[in-house]
């Protein structure tokens with residue numbers, strides 16, 4: 645936990661007065677939101693946040709971070725978000741918290757993308773299941789088509805065995821492809837499957853990754 649917090653504090657240090665800030669989702673992004681709330685109060689900053697999930701929106705409000713939308717600001721100065729895995733080329737897998745569609749949109753609107761992780765998330769090649777947000781209407785045929793790409797999709801469920809529903813009112817298929825040799829290709833192929841809204845591979849984004857460890861924070865670019 646301390647490693648995640650260190651990465652978050654390092655990223656929030658980059659936020660400047662007047663910035664529009666993308667607010668990520670998850671336990672690491674949570675530390676960033678808490679820290680940003682404190683920074684706004686202490687330094688009397690004029691900042692607006694754009695949350696990537698309903699949970700983040702609620703937390704940001706609690707922390708006193710004024711919020712806005714992509715309709716009011718189409719360009720974000722800095723986006724701070726977590727990741728489930730980061731490879732040696734800084735490709736990411738996101739969506740452990742089911743928020744990757746909004747997260748990818750916010751990242752794509754951002755001038756600076758800062759990813760915050762602890763060092764357990766770093767790998768040479770991406771290899772965990774890829775979260776894929778799909779339309780509930782056709783999730784089974786969509787899952788069958790994803791199977792043809794080489795995964796065995798599993799529909800994400802809640803603790804009480806219901807389908808997990810995203811903030812966009814869709815389902816998530818967790819798709820295990822084993823070791824992902826070409827993340828950019830797989831990201832495109834998945835998004836071409838009918839019924840797919842967005843998948844959790846973030847390939848080819850220009851980002852910097854703040855990695856918290858016992859020793860401190862290392863920044864990968």
Ligand code: 5RP
Nearest residue numbers: 670671672726739740741743
């Ligand atoms: C949510 C995400 C999160 O950023 C990702 O799951 C990492 O979460 P955590 O910081 O809790 O490990 O993509 O959709």
